[in-house]
Amino acid sequence: MKNPLEILNVDLGERSYPIYIGQGALGEQLILEKYIDSSQVLIVTNETIAPLYLSKFVDQFPERLDVKTSILPDGEIYKTLETLNKIFDALLESRCNRQVTLIALGGGVIGDMTGFAAACYQRGVNFIQIPTTLLSQVDSSVGGKTGVNHRLGKNMIGAFYQPKCVLIDTTVLSTLPDRELSAGLAEVIKYGAICDRQFFEWLEQNMESLLLRDNAALTYAIKTSCKKKAEVVAKDEKESGIRATLNFGHTFGHAIETQMGYGQWLHGEAVAVGMCMAADFSEKLTWLSPEDNARIRALCLKAKLPVMKPQAMVAEDFIKHMKVDKKNVSASIRLILLKTLGEARIYDCTDVALLNEVINRQDQVPS
Numbered sequence: 001m002k003n004p005l006e007i008l009n010v011d012l013g014e015r016s017y018p019i020y021i022g023q024g025a026l027g028e029q030l031i032l033e034k035y036i037d038s039s040q041v042l043i044v045t046n047e048t049i050a051p052l053y054l055s056k057f058v059d060q061f062p063e064r065l066d067v068k069t070s071i072l073p074d075g076e077i078y079k080t081l082e083t084l085n086k087i088f089d090a091l092l093e094s095r096c097n098r099q100v101t102l103i104a105l106g107g108g109v110i111g112d113m114t115g116f117a118a119a120c121y122q123r124g125v126n127f128i129q130i131p132t133t134l135l136s137q138v139d140s141s142v143g144g145k146t147g148v149n150h151r152l153g154k155n156m157i158g159a160f161y162q163p164k165c166v167l168i169d170t171t172v173l174s175t176l177p178d179r180e181l182s183a184g185l186a187e188v189i190k191y192g193a194i195c196d197r198q199f200f201e202w203l204e205q206n207m208e209s210l211l212l213r214d215n216a217a218l219t220y221a222i223k224t225s226c227k228k229k230a231e232v233v234a235k236d237e238k239e240s241g242i243r244a245t246l247n248f249g250h251t252f253g254h255a256i257e258t259q260m261g262y263g264q265w266l267h268g269e270a271v272a273v274g275m276c277m278a279a280d281f282s283e284k285l286t287w288l289s290p291e292d293n294a295r296i297r298a299l300c301l302k303a304k305l306p307v308m309k310p311q312a313m314v315a316e317d318f319i320k321h322m323k324v325d326k327k328n329v330s331a332s333i334r335l336i337l338l339k340t341l342g343e344a345r346i347y348d349c350t351d352v353a354l355l356n357e358v359i360n361r362q363d364q365v366p367s
C-alpha cells in the first residue's frame, strides 16, 4: 500500500502554503486541483523532462481544464531573459488571463524561471512548484526566490514570489543522473552544517543509502531539509537577516558558476567547493575546529562532490565576482561562515588579504 503524502507548511501569513512530499505525488491530481484557480493552466518544463513525465502528467487533468504546455531548452545556460520570453509567448498566444495557473515541472532552472514569469505576467498570477531534481526538492522550490541569470552575475534579475503549493514526488529521482543527485546532496549537507549538527551526523551515517537512492533515506533528507528551509523563510522571507545563512557556500559558489560559464559547474558542485572555502575561512577565524572543518570536506567527498576550486580560477577571479553578490552591504563582502558545526554566522569581510589567503589555501589542501 502507498504511504500517504507528508505535509509541511511554510508559514507566511496569507501567503502560507503546503509542501506535499511522497512517492507518487505527481499523480495526486485532486490535491493539485485545489491550487488551480480557473480553467487555464500552463505547464512549463524542458526538453529532458518532457519525454519522461509530461504526457502522463497532462493526461490526468480533467477535460474541463484548458491545459497548455511550454517546453524550454534544457540547461543553466538558458536561464535567461530571452528564454523567459518563451513563457510569455506561450501565455499570450494561448490568451491566458490573470486567473491562469503556471506549473513548474522540473529542476531549479525551470522552477526559478516559471516563478519569475508568474511574478511578472499581468503583474502576478497563480503558480505551483513540482520540483523534479533533488536540489529543487530540498531548496529552490521552497521560499519564493525566482529569477534568471545575467552574464555578469548569477540570479541577478528576479523577484520574491511564493508558490501556492509545492508537490514533491520522490519517485522521479530514479531518472536523475548521478552527478545531479550529488549536486542536490550539497544543499542537503548545507542544512546540517548551518543549523542542525544532528542532521549532519545522520548524513555522515546515511550517505551511502542516499547515493543508492533508498526511498526512506531520501524522503527523510528531503523532509528535514524542507522543514529547515520553511522555518528560516517563515522568519525572514525577503532575506533581511537569517535567510542569508541559507547561502552558506554560495558566495564562493556563484563566483565559480559565473567565471566558469553557466552550466559548466553544476550549482550544487560549486556550492560544495564554496562550503569548503567558507569552512576554511571559519577555521581561520578560530570559529570552526580543524576536525569539524575536515568533516565537512569528508562528507562532500562521500557525496561524490568536488571540494577543490577550479584550477583555472585564481583568488582575484573569486573576489571580482564576490564583490557583486546580492548579499553585500557597502564595500564589504558578506560571507556566511560557521561559528561551529551546526551554527552559521553572517560575517562582513573587509580583509581582502585574508580572503585571498583562504582561497589560495585551496591550492595546497589535498582532496
Ligand code: NAD
Pocket (backbone or CB within 6 Å): 046, 048, 049, 052, 074, 075, 076, 079, 106, 107, 108, 109, 110, 112, 132, 133, 134, 135, 136, 139, 140, 141, 142, 143, 144, 145, 146, 155, 172, 173, 174, 175, 176, 177, 180, 183, 267, 268
Ligand atoms: P536543473 O534545473 O538544471 O536540473 C538539472 C538537470 O536535471 C537538467 O538537465 C534537468 O533537465 C534534469 N532533470 C530534472 N529532473 C529530472 C529527472 N527527474 N530525471 C532526469 N533528469 C532530470 O538544475 P537544479 O540543480 O535542479 O537547479 C539549479 C538551479 O536552481 C540553479 O539555477 C540555481 O541557481 C537554482 N537555485 C535556486 C534556489 C532558489 O531558492 N530559488 C536555490 C538553489 C538553487
Ligand code: GLY
Pocket (backbone or CB within 6 Å): 139, 142, 143, 145, 243, 244, 246, 247
Ligand atoms: N537558496 C537560498 C535561499 O533560498 O534563500
